[in-house]
Amino acid sequence: MPRDDDPEPRDRTGWQGLDEWRGDVGRRWAAASGTADAQFGWLSEATYRRLGPLGGTRVLDVGCGNGGTTRALARLSGRAGSVTGIDANAEVLAIAGGSAEATSSNGATITWLHGDAQTQPWPARHFDVVFSRLGTMFFEDAGAAFANLHRATRPGGRLAFTCWPAREHCPVLLVPLRALAGVVPLPPSAPAGSPNPFSLGDEADTMARLAAAGWRDVEVEHLHATLALPDALDDAVAHWLATIPVTLAVPHAEGSRRTAMAAALAAVVPADRRIDQRALLFTARA
Numbered sequence: 239m240p241r242d243d244d245p246e247p248r249d250r251t252g253w254q255g256l257d258e259w260r261g262d263v264g265r266r267w268a269a270a271s272g273t274a275d276a277q278f279g280w281l282s283e284a285t286y287r288r289l290g291p292l293g294g295t296r297v298l299d300v301g302c303g304n305g306g307t308t309r310a311l312a313r314l315s316g317r318a319g320s321v322t323g324i325d326a327n328a329e330v331l332a333i334a335g336g337s338a339e340a341t342s343s344n345g346a347t348i349t350w351l352h353g354d355a356q357t358q359p360w361p362a363r364h365f366d367v368v369f370s371r372l373g374t375m376f377f378e379d380a381g382a383a384f385a386n387l388h389r390a391t392r393p394g395g396r397l398a399f400t401c402w403p404a405r406e407h408c409p410v411l412l413v414p415l416r417a418l419a420g421v422v423p424l425p426p427s428a429p430a431g432s433p434n435p436f437s438l439g440d441e442a443d444t445m446a447r448l449a450a451a452g453w454r455d456v457e458v459e460h461l462h463a464t465l466a467l468p469d470a471l472d473d474a475v476a477h478w479l480a481t482i483p484v485t486l487a488v489p490h491a492e493g494s495r496r497t498a499m500a501a502a503l504a505a506v507v508p509a510d511r512r513i514d515q516r517a518l519l520f521t522a523r524a
């Protein structure tokens with residue numbers, strides 16, 4: 239266990255590749271998973287609206303996390319439909335599959351899969367809809383993943399996923415990140431093409447990757463929302479400390495280091511606790 243006065247964080251990127259989702263990042267995400275639907279509902283609601291009626295469809299939820307969207311998709315596709323939720327992180331998937339709601343008789347049957355959506359040997363031309371909320375930015379090879387998902391989708395089937403825009407348009411991560419930069423050694427920026435929260439934020443590049451993987455009618459829609467941090471300053475700081483990826487660079491930070499990080503974050507919590515945030519909604523047809 240690193241000591242509190244370690245000059246350097248552990249040797250890690252601080253970003254979110256598959257290994258990290260299978261490890262500490264996933265563990266933290268699982269612990270905070272109760273807030274995912276409240277925080278990110280605006281993304282999935284926009285995606286459902288864009289997809290339109292889903293009754294009777296076979297749906298895949300990529301990087302399904304705690305399964306909030308998977309269960310919503312099961313309700314939307316109804317008893318005649320089926321939904322598969324895949325996630326690389328076993329802990330979060332246990333939360334998803336362990337929920338009593340998962341067996342709701344009002345919706346489609348749900349199959350939970352522990353695996354990598356990029357390499358999973360999906361049945362060919364199986365799904366009508368491939369959906370993801372913030373689960374497609376972490377592929378080791380996005381082109382290979384988009385091609386694998388294309389093979390799994392029936393001709394004419396649809397892809398719809400939301401992701402973060404480029405880093406400079408992502409204050410929900412950038413504001414705390416910049417504040418922490420003065421206090422702890424931050425990991426280097428993720429290299430281009432590597433898995434990280436902003437990896438699909440270059441719209442033209444992502445559209446080109448989707449087209450190269452066989453997807454057609456590729457479109458992108460810009461989404462906007464005002465995100466609310468908890469009212470109490472301490473709660474807002476605690477929320478950031480628990481959820482901002484860069485705090486993973488100092489995963490065992492306690493004592494003085496943690497106090498310094500909390501102070502730096504407290505200084506940039508907006509007075510009205512609100513952050514305007516953008517997101518991208520990509521859609522395409524197989």
Ligand SMILES: C[S@@+](CC[C@H](N)C(=O)[O-])C[C@H]1O[C@@H](n2cnc3c(N)ncnc32)[C@H](O)[C@@H]1O
Binds near residue numbers: 256259264303354
């Ligand atoms: C930011 S979380 C989003 C979770 C969920 N979609 C939500 O909106 O609440 C990203 C999720 O994608 C999963 N993930 C990342 N890469 C994956 C991959 N290659 N295959 C399957 N799941 C993956 C992570 O384990 C994590 O649960």
